[in-house]
Amino acid sequence: MSFAKSLKCRECGRIYEKKPIYVCEYCFGPLEVVYDYKKIKKVLTKERIIARKENLWRYKELLPVDHEPTVGLNSGFTPLFEAKNLSKKLNCKKIFIKDDSVNHPTLSFKDRVVAVALSKAKEFGFKTVACASTGNLANSVSSHSKSAGFNCYVFIPADLEKSKIISSLIYGVNLVAIEGNYDDVNRLCGEIASKYKWAFVNINLRPYYAEGSKTYGFEIIEQLGWRAPQNIIIPAASGSLLTKVYKGIKEFEQIGLIKKSNTKFHIAQASGCSPIVTAFKKKSEIIKPIKPNTIAKSLAIGNPADGFYAIDIIRKTNGYGEVATNDEIVEGIKLLAETEGIFTETAGGVVVAVCKKLVEQRKIKRNEEIVISITGNGLKTQEAVEGKTSKLIKIKPNIQSFEKIL
Amino acid sequence: MAIKVRIPTPLQKLTDKKAEVKCSGKTVIELIAILDKKYPGIKERLCDEKGNIRRFINIFVNEQDIRFLKGKNSKLKDGDDVSIIPAIAGG
DSSP, X not given: OOOEEEEEETTTOOEEOSSSOOBOTTTOOBEEEEEOHHHHHHHOOHXXXXXXXXXXXXXXXXXXXXXXXXXXXXXXXXXXXXXXXXXXXXXXXXXXXEEGGGOTTTSBTHHHHHHHHHHHHHHHTOSEEEEEOSSHHHHHHHHHHHHHTOXXXXXXXXXXXXXXXXXXXXXXXXXXXXXXXXXXXXXXHHHHHHHSOOEETTTTTHHHHHHTTHHHHHHHHHHTTSOOOSEEEEEOSSSHHHHHHHHHHHHHHHTTSSOOOOOEEEEEEETTBOHHHHHHHTTOSSOOOOOOOOSOGGGOOSSOTTHHHHHHHHHHTTOOEEEEOHHHHHHHHHHHHHHHOOOBOHHHHHHHHHHHHHHHTTSSOTTSEEEEEEOBBXXXXXXXXXXXXXXXXXXXXXXXXXXXXX | OOEEEEOOGGGTTTTTTOSEEEEOOSBHHHHHHHHHHHSTTHHHHHBOTTSXXXXXXXXXXXXXXXXXXXXXXXXXXTTOEEEEXXXXXXX
16 A cells, blocks of 8 residues: 655646656656655554564655565664764764664665665566666665666766775676766766666656655654754765655654654765855855765765755755865764774765864854764775775784784 | 757657757757747746746756856857756765
């Protein structure tokens, strides 16, 4: 039984049937899934959620599937914990980490969106799935496509980190590296998607795919004891994760699982690719696309599709946006590793660095609780920190040699 | 020679299901006006009431986003390739 009623244009409000379509025919606005919240309210209780398995499908009534989910049955429900050492280091009262660097099976938050997109692709009857990716999505689509039995085409910019390339190739998919940046990959995939009838998870399945990100927010609420946090810092490439976490919190309010909340949403981007933060700071109505130049390749989208909506949310929740330079990203990665024992990828480094800045600038008060979003794993972007860690100690195999270095 | 324009799926209902059409125009906005004469209604889809290109539409001239050129006033010449592509989510 489905609780997702239809698709609706976020710009002009026109309603569409649930099909593999993603833009409004009239104004090109993005389509979004709308639900029957009255019906959901009757069936989705805390007790029912708690009794279910610990994966992202425990909130399935708020996800756009018409039948029982078939993909990503072990994805989601990653740890949320208080980061005491980091809090102390940054002189903050309480920082929590929501840690998708250990998401199943490909170690990033993309396992959430792909679980939903490929379950939906099965429902629509597609045989081939595809995506345009900065790396993490590529890994996740590659992995899930095999376990779910799809043919798979994955398109990436040619300059990706080696580990992200191998972590897609290992599944035996068709990995196509395009000479250009992610925005070039996107443009080409837009053209391919209109020619080939494939399930492009972040193109024609985008309305369904994006809904998977809500589960990151649902879990934070559940794991905090059924309440929304005071502050959350979210990294942004296209801005989709931030808008969906916000939507998730509002949905939990609407169906009465939590009281009305006033979480402040803060956005983190790399200084070499910050079209959303730049527009936010300039109070501009236009998001000017840029050519990305940053080590945070997973955030390197110069033309962010959900940027307008992300800015809107930051403004209305009294949040802020800040950027991190390449050096600050590396420092952020190291800080999280040295305080909390978590090795995150460059996007996580951006979030830690931005958290530090927002606290230092008093944009977030030190006595307020902060959730930081760690969305990917450092094993995939080792190049970013190579030569910047402590040095390897080499010795001869005897005790004297060892004691010399003490 | 003319200018080749790639039409995205949502607009192909207006172009007799053609994914690619030939057109002319000295600038992007002029090309849209000429397209609208051939395929009435297309301008309204691409531009808002003020005549600006809608914010969720990306237009590329020879693979270059027109926002890196001169926006709707970006120059065109015979043989150019124009792509109209809706915005795409992250990855």
